[in-house]
Amino acid sequence: MIRAEPPQAGRDLLVLHALRCGGHAGTARVAAATGLPEPAVESELIDLGAAGLVTYAAGPFAAWGLTDAGRAADAERITADLESAGARPAVAAAYERFATLNPELLDLCTAWQLRSVDGAGTVNDHSDPSYDTRVLGRFTDFDRRAAAVCAELSAAQPRFGRYRVRLADALDRAASGELAYVADGTASYHAVWAELHEDLLATLGIPR
């Protein structure tokens, strides 16, 4: 049987869901998460705001975020999106493989931040390039296995494809010396992975 292209989630849902998975964010981060141009993101956010689904919080941590209604709307729509694509079995199976990989990724982030010297745990100050290279080498090996899970997910629902792009980008930047892209900041491998984790839980309706 030839399968039709799975239906694509609408732009408004992509933007709404990016805030659901990534927490409060500015337009640039939502653009990175969705792959949409920033002006398009801003326009969607304004419409979603008018519908009472998102709100802009001012102050030192100014950002867009979901309202309670937005969270409920996202849950309903992302579930409908999953079921209409008939993607639940594939996403659930991929989530099981994700859950096996997750502790390993957290081990890797920990090894990036802390290292054991003469039996003593100490902060990795990144003064030893050979150690960092070893850890990044394991990240690369891990990423190959993560890519397989990402591929299953995007075959089931194309919107998951952004995670592959963002994870690969973070690892490329880290490998070329931008060390913050491993575990610091919202575009780091760790942060994108955590968003994927949140996305899978939200999509499958699994409580934390």
Add this chain to the structure above:
Amino acid sequence: MRWIRPLSAQVAETAETLGGKAHGLVVLHRLGLPVPAGFVITTDACRAYLREGRLPAGLAEELAAAMGGLEAATGREFGGVRAPLAVSVRSGASVSMPGMMSTILNLGLTADAAAGLAAETGDARFASDARLRFLSSLASAITDTDVGGGDGDDATAAGPGGAAARSAEDEGARRADAIEAVQGLVRRLSGAPVPDTAARQLDLAVETVFSSWDTPRARTYRELHGIPPDLGTAVIVQAMVFGNRDDRSGTGVAFSRDPNTGENVPFGDVLFARQGDDVVSGRSPARPLRELADREPAVWAALVDALNRVEGHYRDACYVEFTFEGGELWFLQVRPSRFTGAAAVRAATDLADEGAVTRHEALLRVAPQQLRHVRTPRIAASADADILGRGVGACPGVAAGRIATTTDAALRMAADGPVVLVRPETSPHDMRGLAAAAGIVTARGGPASHAAVVARAMGKPAVVGTTGLDVAAASVRFGGRTISEGTLVTIDGISGEVALGSPRIATDTAGAHLRRLLEWADDAAGDHSERDDAQRLTAAHAALRQG
């Protein structure tokens, strides 16, 4: 026997063959301390399994013979209905690989054997909980994920109030459902049902432990920590001791010295009427070890005596895991405890003063890197502080602030002063709260959890996996104490302590001990010039290793 050794004082082989854990059990035997009857399958057998992809020839016969010996030693029958024998199956490599390997408890409790145990003890709840714990620990080992199970997961069932609040029938039905669910999970994920004979359960458990050596996560861990890939793990099989047997039973972990300060006083956690890994996993709220002295004075006295004996053997601060059943104490693990920072300095200096080690040995016990954290601020002398709870220190340093239980509250409150964000666990939704907070506390998760990784990236003191912490809408509970949002607390990201109010903070906890150790270092190096702490110790190490 080729593949199996008994756990006894006579075994002479090294940790390379027996694994570190079994080697420690042999040491306990030699010291005359009580260890549940058992045997160890050597790392040779694991290497053969990994090479050939199946259990090596002859192992099945040896296993049957060893189990026969265990039956004779305990007077119980493996898989039997009358006096059923249950065993624990634990991995133990010659190097420590935390979190990589598995423990399977209560193995041998088939449905029939569990019914036999219920009849024997007259305690159906105990027997079905034991069977559930067996199935969930087996499922966790097979699937390499944490599968909950057993009453340890349900804090409300812990106290007599919780148990009374629910009818016995409800509870029985709940456990029966859980047993069904875990069996279904194993069948789905491994493609085969849980074996219904004790002997086949044992074969499966041994193979599972052997193959856990080579999971991708384990390979990554070894690569990161420079552990050779071909060591393999041993498997320890021992008669179960039931810490959940009755009110005079329990389980715990103990250090011979305080791992936070290095002070020469026993330190640890104890759980009454609980089994196995509840303490280590932090699933149930533990009590300070000292409570054992009041509730089970004989167990306490035996424990303190044992801690002295193992220190005498290792000539170092030690860590033990223990269980007591019906007031009788058993040891399940011993090893030297590797202290860090100020505690390492104090323990090494004290051990030299006590004559247990020479000054030169004391110097070599402390890595120069340790001294980096020696002057990190700490909550001073725990005895004076009102400690609400204790978790795992995930990022060193002290933070004081008012409790916020949500990111929104943290953002709102941070305008008026420092905030400590207290969450069940964290996710990307908490990023702004994490950014706004001065310190972070979570109920769940270990040193590699999301909260721990983010806290270290942000350089904020953090305590994760806080035992007994329950986060509600506008308040938190630590054990039995309810603390409302906005209350001032202080957290110590080294010791993992969460204290009420603002206890005294010390930045030089090693103080006099550090000065003395560094004087010995200068003597050893023959250099009394002005240098920083780490340089002084490094010079001493260099001189001692040359000499």
